[in-house]
Amino acid sequence: MAAFQPASPPSSAPAGARRLRRDRPLRFRPRLPGRAWADVLGHDRPEGGRVRAVRRIALVLLFTVLFGFPVQMVLIRLPGNAKHRFSRFYHRTLCRLIGLRLRVIGLPSPERPTLHVSNHSSWLDIMVLGAVLDARFVSKADVAGWPLIGTVARLGSTVFVSRTRNRTGAEAQEMRAKLEGGESLILFPEGTTSDGARVLPFRSSFFAIAPAARAVQPVTVVYDRLGGLPVGRKDRAVFAWYGDMETASHAWRLLRRTGTRATVVLHPGFVPDVASDRKDLAIRVGRTVTEAAAALRQNRPVEAEAA
Template structure:
């Protein structure tokens, strides 16, 4: 031992107090700031979209009572800002059909498809009747002139008539022919019965929607459940989990429109649109260049 140094001056390692163990699941010191940042981001996004919605409701309430396309343009503006506020960057490839009325047919993986397509297209949605019972959402849906369908056999005729009337008035519609949402990894078979009103439209346009980038990187299979909403998921908890996530990109691929009268029946039309929508979605999931796909005419 060096001269002048007392061996008692420095405690032996086994005599030093041990650091108390953190309870299982507690973030470490360097993880806590990141977790705090995510929570603040989630709160900021939630408050922003709620305030934006509350500010827009009275404006749209007036516009829906006035003639002209102001209500459709304002609805699109509302959805575009809402997407930005919740951290979604919108990329659109292709162009919507210039003809009215158009029946847009899209794949469906989440409630997020509503603001995404609402920000892209000047059209009303066809939605299941349960949406008309959700707090706040029902108000936004009604102000967007959503056509609600129960899909019960007893009301099929009345609901088809309501959709036809909307198309004959010159208003375009957005329809999800899968009939339900899914986990975002595939496109479910289209139900041709949903296309019974296609003959009332001037054009039918296939649309593929995929949430394809997260935090600037390509989205993988494990990322998609954070954006997909299906099964018995609750919309409130899904929204809260979503707003914690880094900014994401969603791509809307608009394929060339077709004249529904050029197809012999709705089953042929449904199969052709399903194939194009599925192939377009596969392009985006596989991070290939997004290219609108024409429906082969028979």
């Protein structure tokens, strides 16, 4: 007796139709050939945006060389605050040209001079704070020799410090002279850039010039949007510039991206005499900046609270 065999289910495919092979995954070819086209035109392209980056670099160079340099070289020789107002306009324009939106919480201290004390994670901080604050930067001496950036820094009356022992006294005196002359300063007391996921301890030695200012204002800067979405830990290196990162390659990766935003929190300023000494002042300001930065990284609302 023959064994019973169940009948095969009826097929809905028409006769003569070719069956799909399931042993290989489906693959789709890009509409335009070549890795470069796929890199630029693909929908999910973390390494894309080359055309966007080239356009932004060209606009920044043209605006700086053809307009920024000539105007500031004239204004810096004239009395008045026109050169300072133009410096803010210049940095705001740079932020627009590279697609970086700014959100500012709080108000700049009305006291003159003010020592603005901020955390530091990227070369972008210069553009961001330069667009928000009417103050001069304190920067390491190496920046003065950088192509283009060094020229922009010198035209912006940046105070360069080498931090070597034989120059510490003279450089501190130069910063005091700026403050005593009514110039506000922007100081990065971490002494270096962080990875964007934390705020490094503030060094008390940077606060030795605080008594020459009428007010000290803590400032928090966090880059909190990428592609229009909150920035996660793995994406902070898109903004943060630290360690042995090259400036050119870091800028190239950043300028490819869209939907970027920096949030600046301007905490209320206070008279430096309220702190018992410069160590207490460094701890007080550092705590305020650190807590605000942590809240912004966690996408929590932040108010400009006093230190």
